[in-house]
Amino acid sequence: MDEQNKTVQPEAAAAPESRPLKKPAPAKDEAPRRRVGSFTLGISLIAAGILFLCYYFVPGFDWQLVLKVAPAAGLVLLGGEVLWFASHPGRWKYDFVSVLVCLLLMGVCLCMGFVPLIAEQYGPERQQTANRLSQTYTDTLYQDLKAEAPDVQLEDVYTDLYLYTSTVQDLADLEPGDGNLRLTVTLFGPYASADDFAKDCRTVADVIQKQAVQPNAVTFRCDAPLPADSTVRENLDSASAPQTQDYLLEVFGTTQLDWTAEQMARQTEVSGLLDEENTDSDEAEEAAETEDAEETEAPSSMDGSGLSGTRSD
Known part of the structure; x- marks a missing residue:
């Protein structure tokens, strides 16, 4: 019996066969x-x-x-x-x-x-609409000025319209809050005084007020051209002063557009170019005289130095 137990014991103690391990099933939370x-x-x-x-x-x-x-x-x-x-x-x-x-x-x-x-x-659509409406307003105003104010000499009429929205497609639909309309009217001169300039501005303002759309601001100006000949510019006298004066008047809103000619004259800015031209010509003459004086003094100083050298010999 003991021998049998001894023979069985090694067989019972033998290690079981190795089996491949299975991966655990993933949990629901993972x-x-x-x-x-x-x-x-x-x-x-x-x-x-x-x-x-x-x-x-x-x-x-x-x-x-x-x-x-x-x-x-x-x-x-x-x-x-x-x-x-x-x-x-x-x-x-x-x-x-x-x-x-x-x-x-x-x-x-x-x-x-x-x-x-x-x-x-x-967007390009809004800008194109603004340009088209500006041109339409300019053409309409110019035709009315030619018909109702033929005595006023116009140099240029410029309209600047900035739209806040692209929904406006016609001037009749333009409301005060839909855009900003500015108008610039340049008049030919010359004008003898600011009163004469203001009278033409008042005439143009009457035509502007008859338009369907009123501008937010209007700028009246007269840029008098200078003579082309420089000799004429230097010899300007007081009688030709109105030809060298610029006039500028800016009105904002309907209230200032109702100003009378006298009120516009008081608000007109006058810049005289005659004094500026005379000042420039005086400065040029003084500079020329100074150069001539220096040129005449230079040879005399050279002669003096030559004589002194001769005497030293």
Whole structure:
């Protein structure tokens, strides 16, 4: 018996055969989860691509309306995604990357909301409309001035219209808050005094007040040309002073546009060029006299030095 036990004992003590280990099944908590904001980001990228295709291939596609609606739609979609995953715990992840994606999406939506406003302010359509309306206003005013004020000599009529919105397409639709209309009227001279200049300004203002749209500011000016001959410019006397005077008058609003000719004359700025020309000519003459004096003194000093050298010999 003892021998049998001794023979069995080694067989019983033999090590069992090794078997391959099985990988533990993943726990439910370790299952891959989706980050909040990834779904909205994917939808936004797809929508952006579709909108670009529509812009290039769909005639009459209103991209400004899409840019106005897209930011609101993106924020609503992002908020719906957050609420959906908040109601299904265990299937979503809201970590630092998720917060960063959500902030990125909100920033893009807010920036897209400003694009239509910038397009309205600096878009080519608004500028083209402003140029067209300015030219129409200038032509209409010029024809009225020729018909109602033929005695006033006009040098130039310039209209500057800045539109705040691109919805205005006609002058009749222009409201006071839709833009800023400035008018510059340059008159031919010469004028003997500011009173004569103000009388023509009052005549032009009467025609301006009859227009359908009133300007925010009007600038009246008269830039008298200088004589081309320099000798004539140097010999100007007091009788020709009105030919070398500039007149400038600026009125703002309808109140100042109602000023009388006397009030306009008092507000007219007169800059005389006669004194400036005379001052320049005097300075030139003094400089020429100084040069002549230096040239005459230079030879005499040289002669003196030569004599002194002779005497020393």
